[in-house]
Amino acid sequence: MPEWKGKTEGGDTNQGLLLRILKRVDIRIIYCFLPFAVIYYLIAARKRAGAIWSYLRHRQGFSFAGACWGTFRNHLLFSRFLMDRFYVYAGHKDRFSVPQLDKEVVAKYFSTPNPLVMVSAHIGNFEISSYVCGHLPKKLNVLAFAGETEQMQKFRSEAMGVNNIEMIPVSEDMSHIFKMNDVIRDCEAITMAGDRVFTGRRNHKFTFLGKEAMFPTGIYTIAEKYNADIIAMFILGTKKFFHYRVYVEPIKIDPEIKGRDARARAYGQAYVSILEKVIKENPLQWFNFYDFWKIEENTTD
Amino acid sequence: MDTLKLKAQIIDALNLEELTPEDIKDETPLFGPEGLGFDSIDALELLVLLEKNYGIKFTDPSKAKSILVSVGEIARYIEANK
Numbered sequence: 183m184p185e186w187k188g189k190t191e192g193g194d195t196n197q198g199l200l201l202r203i204l205k206r207v208d209i210r211i212i213y214c215f216l217p218f219a220v221i222y223y224l225i226a227a228r229k230r231a232g233a234i235w236s237y238l239r240h241r242q243g244f245s246f247a248g249a250c251w252g253t254f255r256n257h258l259l260f261s262r263f264l265m266d267r268f269y270v271y272a273g274h275k276d277r278f279s280v281p282q283l284d285k286e287v288v289a290k291y292f293s294t295p296n297p298l299v300m301v302s303a304h305i306g307n308f309e310i311s312s313y314v315c316g317h318l319p320k321k322l323n324v325l326a327f328a329g330e331t332e333q334m335q336k337f338r339s340e341a342m343g344v345n346n347i348e349m350i351p352v353s354e355d356m357s358h359i360f361k362m363n364d365v366i367r368d369c370e371a372i373t374m375a376g377d378r379v380f381t382g383r384r385n386h387k388f389t390f391l392g393k394e395a396m397f398p399t400g401i402y403t404i405a406e407k408y409n410a411d412i413i414a415m416f417i418l419g420t421k422k423f424f425h426y427r428v429y430v431e432p433i434k435i436d437p438e439i440k441g442r443d444a445r446a447r448a449y450g451q452a453y454v455s456i457l458e459k460v461i462k463e464n465p466l467q468w469f470n471f472y473d474f475w476k477i478e479e480n481t482t483d
Numbered sequence: 484m485d486t487l488k489l490k491a492q493i494i495d496a497l498n499l500e501e502l503t504p505e506d507i508k509d510e511t512p513l514f515g516p517e518g519l520g521f522d523s524i525d526a527l528e529l530l531v532l533l534e535k536n537y538g539i540k541f542t543d544p545s546k547a548k549s550i551l552v553s554v555g556e557i558a559r560y561i562e563a564n565k
Contacts, residue, residue, distance in 0.1 A: 355548070356526055358523075363527055363530045363531070367534075384524045400522075408531075
């Protein structure tokens with residue numbers, strides 16, 4: 183699979199060292215060093231940088247030079263967002279502001295007896311909302327790759343635990359499936375990335391930024407079965423340090439569409455349309471560092 | 484237990500239009516390339532099916548994994564837990 187493995191760079195030792203530094207040093211000092219780290223990284227990981235350049239040049243219509251500069255800025259933003267997460271792990275979550283969810287949104291989706299499926303993407307900095315947002319009326323479960331080091335998982339669990347948020351690591355033995363079943367049945371909220379394709383037959387092709395790409399649709403079938411509300415939710419960085427904004431939009435389809443597969447496809451299309459709109463407005467916050475539009479044989483629809 | 488009925492329910496729940504109950508042998512593996520090639524969402528669909536149709540609710544993932552291996556194994560478990 184041509185995909186990022188969901189693993190944050192650096193081993194336990196480096197991540198532990200970074201955490202200790204961030205406990206004592208203002209993060210803005212760390213920000214000053216990020217451009218140098220990014221330049222090194224762009225040279226050392228040219229393939230990943232190339233995937234972003236190609237996305238900006240061919241999918242977002244940047245000029246050649248604009249795509250080069252955009253690739254640098256994309257990596258700089260990504261490193262900033264990553265440092266922000268570590269800064270939260272280091273105990274500085276009060277420095278950040280993510281506007282609380284609109285009261286209407288909370289009333290409409292978090293205070294109903296239905297389960298809630300929140301579909302995010304690898305854009306912006308979704309994870310930080312989990313730490314910074316206050317308590318929600320529903321328990322929030324976050325489906326995430328289990329590829330991270332134990333250290334990272336510990337950081338995440340500690341930071342999330344205080345807000346009644348639980349991490350469900352995706353694992354090869356499918357134990358996450360049983361947890362997902364419990365979560366949806368118990369009418370809790372679950373969030374997952376809608377832009378990660380797993381091998382299997384629950385994926386469909388959709389035109390995204392002018393070219394076909396594969397997106398998963400299986401979760402929409404399950405969500406419908408449990409009568410879950412389905413929303414797209416993204417946390418996007420702003421020009422201001424320490425400040426993020428929330429984007430929420432319900433994923434709706436024509437109720438007249440019949441057939442499970444047709445409805446799952448329609449939900450997938452609706453999600454892709456929302457994602458396209460958001461990423462066109464925030465082109466530099468795309469953090470899928472691989473050829474997203476490359477379609478593998480074992481994931482065809 | 485009538486495994487044909489269970490197979491029909493699985494085909495319906497998982498939308499396996501290309502299969503008939505007769506195509507699925509009782510001991511055909513549900514997961515993996517040598518079997519029916521079910522994926523994780525299929526597993527979730529199976530859990531929903533067993534809970535809604537037979538009132539079976541798994542609390543132990545490892546127990547569930549040892550049962551969701553073939554239609555025959557599932558049928559035996561349903562029969563034993565009637």
